[in-house]
Amino acid sequence: MKSRLPCLERAGLDGWMVRLFDSIEVDNLLWLTALAKECEAAFDDALVDLVPSYTTLLVVFDPLRLTPCEARQKLTGLLAILKPAEADTGGKLHELPTWYDPEAGPDLQRVADLSGLSVASVIDAHSSREYRVFALGFAPGFAFMGLLDASLNCPRLDTPRKKVPAGSVAIAGQQTAAYPVVTPGGWNLIGRTPARLFDRNRDGFSLLRVGDRVRFVPVDQEEFESLGGDTADNTPATYGGPDDE
Amino acid sequence: MNENSLTGFRVTRAGPLALLQDAGRFGVRQLGVTQGGPADLHAWAWANRLAGNPWGTAALEITFGGLELVAERDLTIALTGANLGISHNQQPAPRWRTLAINAGDTLRFGTPENGLRAYLAVAGGFCGEPVLSSVACVPREQLGGFDGQGNSLREGDRLTMNQASATPTDQVAPESEQPDYRQTNTLDLIPGAQVAAFSGRSLFDAFNTGWQVDQRADRMGVRLTGPRLQCSISSMVSEGISLGAVQVPPDGQPIALLNDRQTIGGYPRLGNLTPLAASRLAQCLPGQRVRLRAVGSDYALRQQRRFMQVFG
Numbered sequence: 001m002k003s004r005l006p007c008l009e010r011a012g013l014d015g016w017m018v019r020l021f022d023s024i025e026v027d028n029l030l031w032l033t034a035l036a037k038e039c040e041a042a043f044d045d046a047l048v049d050l051v052p053s054y055t056t057l058l059v060v061f062d063p064l065r066l067t068p069c070e071a072r073q074k075l076t077g078l079l080a081i082l083k084p085a086e087a088d089t090g091g092k093l094h095e096l097p098t099w100y101d102p103e104a105g106p107d108l109q110r111v112a113d114l115s116g117l118s119v120a121s122v123i124d125a126h127s128s129r130e131y132r133v134f135a136l137g138f139a140p141g142f143a144f145m146g147l148l149d150a151s152l153n154c155p156r157l158d159t160p161r162k163k164v165p166a167g168s169v170a171i172a173g174q175q176t177a178a179y180p181v182v183t184p185g186g187w188n189l190i191g192r193t194p195a196r197l198f199d200r201n202r203d204g205f206s207l208l209r210v211g212d213r214v215r216f217v218p219v220d221q222e223e224f225e226s227l228g229g230d231t232a233d234n235t236p237a238t239y240g241g242p243d244d245e
Numbered sequence: 246m247n248e249n250s251l252t253g254f255r256v257t258r259a260g261p262l263a264l265l266q267d268a269g270r271f272g273v274r275q276l277g278v279t280q281g282g283p284a285d286l287h288a289w290a291w292a293n294r295l296a297g298n299p300w301g302t303a304a305l306e307i308t309f310g311g312l313e314l315v316a317e318r319d320l321t322i323a324l325t326g327a328n329l330g331i332s333h334n335q336q337p338a339p340r341w342r343t344l345a346i347n348a349g350d351t352l353r354f355g356t357p358e359n360g361l362r363a364y365l366a367v368a369g370g371f372c373g374e375p376v377l378s379s380v381a382c383v384p385r386e387q388l389g390g391f392d393g394q395g396n397s398l399r400e401g402d403r404l405t406m407n408q409a410s411a412t413p414t415d416q417v418a419p420e421s422e423q424p425d426y427r428q429t430n431t432l433d434l435i436p437g438a439q440v441a442a443f444s445g446r447s448l449f450d451a452f453n454t455g456w457q458v459d460q461r462a463d464r465m466g467v468r469l470t471g472p473r474l475q476c477s478i479s480s481m482v483s484e485g486i487s488l489g490a491v492q493v494p495p496d497g498q499p500i501a502l503l504n505d506r507q508t509i510g511g512y513p514r515l516g517n518l519t520p521l522a523a524s525r526l527a528q529c530l531p532g533q534r535v536r537l538r539a540v541g542s543d544y545a546l547r548q549q550r551r552f553m554q555v556f557g
Contacts, residue, residue: 009437009438010435010436010437010438010516010517010542011437011438011485011487011490011517012435012437012487012488012489012490012516012517012518012519013435013517013519013520013542013545013546013549014487014488014520015485015487015517017437017438017484017485019438023482024482048271048272049271049272049273049274049275050274050275051274051275051484051485051486051487051508051509052275052485053482053483053484053485053509054482054483054484055482055484056482056484056485057485058274058484058485058486058487060274060487063546063549064549064550064553067546068542068546135483135509136275136276136277136508137277137483137485137507137508137509137510138277138507138508138509139277139385139386139507140276140277140278140386140388141276141277142277143277144483181387198276200376200388200393204276205276205278205377206276206277209275209276210275
């Protein structure tokens with residue numbers, strides 16, 4: 001189903017889904033970031049929340065201050081004059097030390113088999129790219145990053161794990177991520193980072209924000225541990241959470 | 246919590262799930278942090294109203310029952326929402342009205358008789374440790390609650406509150422605001438973008454047959470079982486999900502997403518329940534029947550404004 005983009009789609013009484021693109025491209029971020037900024041200014045106190053994702057921006061407003069119709073008019077006005085953010089203003093660069101090892105990344109071999117590469121080449125392919133954060137969701141601080149080298153494109157596990165250790169670095173489809181806390185999860189685990197991805201003592205809580213740039217830097221077990229990495233299975237998942245990250 | 250906080254209650258028995266909830270956590274969806282807040286906004290708002298508290302004050306959401314509290318001082322409280330067989334010193338406790346209780350009094354929540362979630366507000370309001378500007382308790386995210394760590398009430402907890410400063414203007418909720426949650430509820434739904442991707446037959450079924458509330462229901466979402474809905478889209482690029490979104494995964498059985506939903510997701514959606522419909526669904530027990538009714542946003546807005554007017 002093709003529709004003309006951008007378009008506005010109703011998302012309940014208090015939301016508009018602004019659909020800007022129909023496929024995932026790194027440059028989408030420049031437009032989505034710019035629109036989010038414009039919305040903050042234009043909606044002011046009537047803005048409740050913004051949820052950016054790969055191709056869309058969900059704008060949630062206070063329906064007692066602004067009717068859906070008024071909100072729509074504002075958005076239409078913004079879209080008419082929207083300019084993409086400058087490419088070089090794109091986000092902070094994070095280097096996440098990552099221990100790539102079958103012990104921390106039990107799916108390394110599976111990924112190697114599926115992609116027809118050696119484990120060493122899988123690690124090389126994953127760590128030699130710079131990724132962008134497209135969205136946060138699934139769990140606090142869980143950043144969806146891309147795009148992966150096409151050779152690493154592997155489907156999710158048929159049966160999600162009940163418990164993925166915190167810090168696990170994982171891939172699925174064109175995306176990569178690191179799990180901030182222990183949760184259930186269905187992505188392919190290829191390593192683990194000691195970085196604290198969601199920390200309530202940090203200003204803003206989440207290490208990674210939409211638009212940030214990320215590199216995974218291979219480290220050995222000794223360095224992983226010296227950086228505070230936990231080789232055990234951390235603490236147990238205490239709930240039966242979502243399985244569609 | 247602040248230095249002026251008092252202890253209002255002591256928890257002498259913890260039920261399965263009793264959570265502190267203010268209006269919710271907003272402006273933080275970009276961090277992947279969910280909304281939280283009362284699953285039944287309507288009953289929560291009335292509890293605060295009858296306790297003389299302003300909008301947004303933190304109150305307890307007691308799911309299923311099982312909780313037992315002892316008052317540590319003389320208090321003005323209000324109980325709304327589900328009838329969980331609540332007793333006050335072994336006598337049935339009146340709901341939907343302002344209630345004075347004394348130090349040493351016991352409040353005991355039994356099991357659901359009508360509805361699933363009861364709300365307890367105390368004049369002055371409970372106070373917890375705000376995280377990201379809210380005390381809304383989300384155990385899955387380990388955020389909010391009295392200690393900020395997302396814990397449900399536990400035996401031995403002392404529940405802190407602020408000194409009451411106002412007297413309630415309303416002491417009883419009108420009869421019309423006290424729902425019978427056992428009825429077959431009609432849930433208003435504002436159709437969304439993917440509605441046209443469902444087959445004609447599925448759309449007919451969605452709005453003309455009864456749905457059953459499944460066992461798989463919690464503060465994240467409620468599954469409905471019934472006719473299998475067919476959609477030409479099986480999955481989409483993940484995008485933001487707002488309150489009440491009714492998503493339909495490939496098994497064709499809808500899931501209405503509530504306060505603790507994941508912030509983004511990739512299933513096609515029929516649309517969104519209105520906030521009041523989401524509140525009503527949160528009171529439904531597994532096995533209960535509901536119907537979906539498509540409404541326009543103008544109608545939904547009038548309903549919401551009428552509801553909110555009371556709370557100024």
